Amino acid sequence: MNKSELIPCFLLAAGRGERMRPLTDNLPKPLLTIQNKSLLAWHLESLTNAGIKNVVINHAWLGQKIEAALGNGHQFGLQIQYSPEGTALETAGGIAKALPILLPDDYFLVINGDVFSPQLPIKALLERVSTLRRKPQKPLAHLLMVPNPVQHPEGDFYLKDSQVFDKASLGAEKLTFSGIGIYHKDLFKGIKIGERAKLAPLLRSAMEQNTVSGEKYTGPWHDVGTPQRLQELNVAYE
Numbered sequence: 001m002n003k004s005e006l007i008p009c010f011l012l013a014a015g016r017g018e019r020m021r022p023l024t025d026n027l028p029k030p031l032l033t034i035q036n037k038s039l040l041a042w043h044l045e046s047l048t049n050a051g052i053k054n055v056v057i058n059h060a061w062l063g064q065k066i067e068a069a070l071g072n073g074h075q076f077g078l079q080i081q082y083s084p085e086g087t088a089l090e091t092a093g094g095i096a097k098a099l100p101i102l103l104p105d106d107y108f109l110v111i112n113g114d115v116f117s118p119q120l121p122i123k124a125l126l127e128r129v130s131t132l133r134r135k136p137q138k139p140l141a142h143l144l145m146v147p148n149p150v151q152h153p154e155g156d157f158y159l160k161d162s163q164v165f166d167k168a169s170l171g172a173e174k175l176t177f178s179g180i181g182i183y184h185k186d187l188f189k190g191i192k193i194g195e196r197a198k199l200a201p202l203l204r205s206a207m208e209q210n211t212v213s214g215e216k217y218t219g220p221w222h223d224v225g226t227p228q229r230l231q232e233l234n235v236a237y238e
Contacts, residue, residue, distance in 0.1 A: 007129060007182070008102045009052050010095060011043055013113035014060040014088040019225055028062045030113035031069055032224065034233050038069065039224060040113055043120075044076040050122035056081045056101050057113070060088040091199035095183070096191035104185050107132060112179030116222040116233060120180070128182060132213070140187040140206045143214040145175035146221045152176050157207070157214075164214040166207045178221055 017029030024032070030040045040057070047055060055078050059066045063084055073080030083098035095110065102108055107129050109122070125144065132139050143164055148155045158165040160172035168174070187206060191197045206212045224230050 006051055006053065007108050007126065008104050009047055009055045009109040009111065010098055010102055011040060011055060011057045011111055011113050012091060012094060012179075013040060013066055014058045014063070014085050014094055015114065016061045016088065017114070020227060020230070023227055023230070024061075026062070028059065028066055029224075031065060032230055034116060034224075034230070035237050039116060040066070040070065041076075042116065042118060043111055043113065044070070044073070044078060044080075046118075046120050046122055048077045050126060052078070052109075052122070052126075054079050054081075054102075056083055056098050058083040058085055058089075058094045058098055060085040087196075089194070089196050092188060092191055092197035092202050093195050095199075096188045096195070096197065097193050099185060099188065100193070106138075107182050107184055109182055110180070114224050115179045116224050117178070117180070117220060118237070119219050120221075121217070121219065125180075125182065128213075128215075132182065132184075137211060138184060139213045140184045140209075140211045141203060141213070142182040143203075143212065144178040144180040144217050145214050146178045146217050148174070148176045149223060151223070151225065157203075159214050159216060162213050162215060163210065164203075164207060164212040166204045173216070175216060178217065179223070 013030040017024035020029050031038045067082055070080055081101050083101055128142055145159050155174040156177045158168055158172035158174050187202055
């Protein structure tokens with residue numbers, strides 16, 4: 001992997017974690033632990049192993065606890081900066097607010113802070129950047145798709161020949177978006193800084209223009225959505 005593929009990374013950590021209450025009443029959801037290591041720490045270690053140097057983390061609910069726990073990232077061999085949100089701005093709004101800190105040339109990596117994927121192939125994902133840049137019509141997003149989990153059997157989008165669609169087509173497989181993707185900064189150019197905005201409408205609009213690519217990942221991936229799921233993961237990864 002060449003240095004140009006070491007794009008900035010953004011970790012989404014601003015959610016309130018309502019479904020995880022009471023665990024999240026006094027702790028941000030991304031600081032919940034699996035084997036005594038926070039979800040954010042699992043991601044940060046994976047990013048370090050992949051050669052990433054610069055990470056931005058957004059936060060809202062109890063965000064000062066995230067900054068206190070992670071600091072400037074020195075213990076991970078990273079430089080961590082923060083994008084605080086008084087009120088959570090949703091995914092796209094949070095990304096748009098953080099862009100002046102991320103300062104991507106074009107593409108950047110985004111990972112949901114509340115997913116657990118201990119063998120996440122970040123190096124392989126970053127190697128897609130060169131491919132994305134070479135395409136005549138540069139994709140605005142490249143999504144990591146996973147098999148539909150039990151709690152989300154209907155899936156999100158359709159994948160066929162490395163292209164992601166919102167509508168079914170012959171031979172396409174309906175999968176779940178992992179919350180992990182590479183985005184082009186232009187995907188967010190219509191969002192004002194500080195504005196609340198969801199990601200899904202932007203992705204669907206880009207899919208209509210055939211500017212969303214993707215790949216299927218079958219390794220371990222979990223949406224840590226409930227206290228029971230967190231408990232099960234702690235047992236499974238003993």
